[in-house]
Amino acid sequence: MKMDNSPARGTRDLLPATVxxxxxxxxxxxxxxxxxxxxxIETPALENIERLTGGQGGENEKLIYRVLRRGLDEVVATETSLSDLVDLGLRYDLTVPLTRFYGANQATLPQPFRSFQFGPVWRAERPQKGRYRQFYQCDIDMLGEESVLAEVELIEATTEALAAAGLSGATVRVSDRRFLSALAASAGLPEEAWTGLFITLDKLDKIGWDGVRAELPSRGLDDAAIDRLQESITGLQGGDPATLGKRLADAVPGLPEEVLGDLTETATALSALGSLQWEFDPTLVRGMGYYTGQIFEITHPASSSSIAGGGRYDKLIGRSLGRDVPACGFSIGFERIVDLIEGADTRAAVAVLYEADVPLSVVTGTARELRRDGRTVSPVRRRGKFGAQLGKLQDWGFTSIVHLKDADGPGEERPLSER
Known part of the structure; x- marks a missing residue:
């Protein structure tokens, strides 16, 4: 029987041009x-299942790939619990492993510690366009910095990184979990009902105020409270960043001075960056339950979902270390960025196209000389129709050719785009 050569469902092979x-x-x-x-830094793909299911990952904990314990019998008793069968799981993000890493190594790390991670993560998603069961994340985190220097630097560095990769026109959205909590409290909701309110507000850009207002009575708000909530939120959308502090104080009179000060300082610093496009978004929630302060996302007109997101999580590392450590992180949606940039020229690759009677020493010598300026150079033997082969070379990612017809040396290099 012929074996199926397709990748596992929800995963994919990557061709050279994509890589x-x-x-x-x-x-x-x-x-x-x-x-x-x-x-x-690098952390293992496998983590102890207790850590992965410790309440740090929100809805992602429902999507964990669990790994069976070694040494299990082929058949187990029907009453065996899942905890007796599983001891490891594949990581679903890079933040949870980072908290364990920092707890184990913090004594030898600089303070504050600026961490950069890139690697695969796994979630048991329902496969669809743009969502994969194995995908890559790209994270930076600052651990040990309590001031909003962390938030501002993460935002500046990430927007600069996206621009360097070729992505322009992005907008940063900023909010604060402490603001959202104060907003819910001012609406008269008990704390156990706050999450429901946040879930509804997070839908505003998709269902509009009519849809949000239709849901809010089920969250425990009457018409008068809904009117006040809508007025507070709309008053905070847009506007001059220089007046953000005053508008926040007017919208939520009980907002702590610390929160007002942090958001005002962030607004001032971000506005000083000049070309950065950013806005305060009072409906930004983000799904992870571990955020304790400012949160942020980056959106792009060509993407229906955010392309990066993060925030402050000052209580998360304490679960590993036994004491709280101020922490803030930003994660780039690497797969989405690649999809937006795909098709851009990413390298100068030269094909040394040689005829069959050209000596090997001439072929390799020519390629060696061309590589001296750092370019990618590969010898390729002439085969078939010349025009058809040039087309294939271009499809394979080559940008120019040097045609070796005889032992006298190379001809002139010419771009494949002009063939």
């Missing part, structure tokens, strides 16, 4: 993050 784009994007992002002082 070339991914390498280009990663190289540009890495270059920028290194300039900001972020140091690359």
């Amino acid at each position: 070339a784009v991914r390498d280009h994007v990663l190289a540009k992002i890495t270059e920028v993050y290194h300039r900001y002082g972020y140091q690359r």
Whole structure:
């Protein structure tokens, strides 16, 4: 029987041209993050299942790939619990492994520690366009910095990295979990009902105010409270960043001074960046339950979903270390970035196209000389119709050719786009 050569459902093979784009994007992002002082670390794909299911990952914990314990019998008793069968799982993000890494190594790390991670993660998603069961994340985190320097630097570095990779026209959206909590409390909701309100507000850009208002009575709000909530939110959307602090104080009179000060300082610093497009978005929620302060996302007109997101999570590392550590992180949606950039020229690759009677020493010598300026150079033997082969070379990612017809040396290099 012939074996099925297709990849597992929800995964995919990557052809050389696609990998070339991914390498280009990663190289540009890495270059920028290194300039900001972020140091690359690596963590294992497998984590203890207790850590992965410790309430840190929100809805993602329902999508964990669990790994059976070694040494199990082929048949187990019907009453055996899942916890007796599983001890490991594949990581669903890079933040949970980072908290364990920091707890184990913090004594030897610089303070604050600027971490950079890139690697695969796994989620048991329903496969569809743009969503895969194995995909790559690209994260930077600053651990040990309590001020909004962390938020501002993460946003500046990430937007600069995206621009370096070739993505322009992005917008940063900023909010704060502490603001959202104060907003829910001012609406008269008990704390156990806040999450439901946040879930509804997060849909505003998709269902509009009519849809949000239709849902809010089921969240425990009457018409008067809904009117006040809508007025507060619309008053905070757009507007001059310089007046954000006053508008926040007017919208939520009980908002703590610390939150007002942090958001005002962030707004001032981001506005000073000049070309950065950003806005305060009072309906931004983000799904992870571990956020404790400011949260942010990056959106792009060509993508229906955010292309990067993150926030402050000051309580998460304490679960590993036994004491709280201020922490803030930003994760780039690497797969979405690649999809938006795919098709851009990412390298200069030269094909040394040689006839069968050209001596091998001439072929390899020509290629060696061309590589001296750092370009990608590959010898390819002439076969078939000349025009058809040039077309294939272009499809394979080559940008120019040097045609070796005889032992006298190479002809002139010429771009394949002019063939």
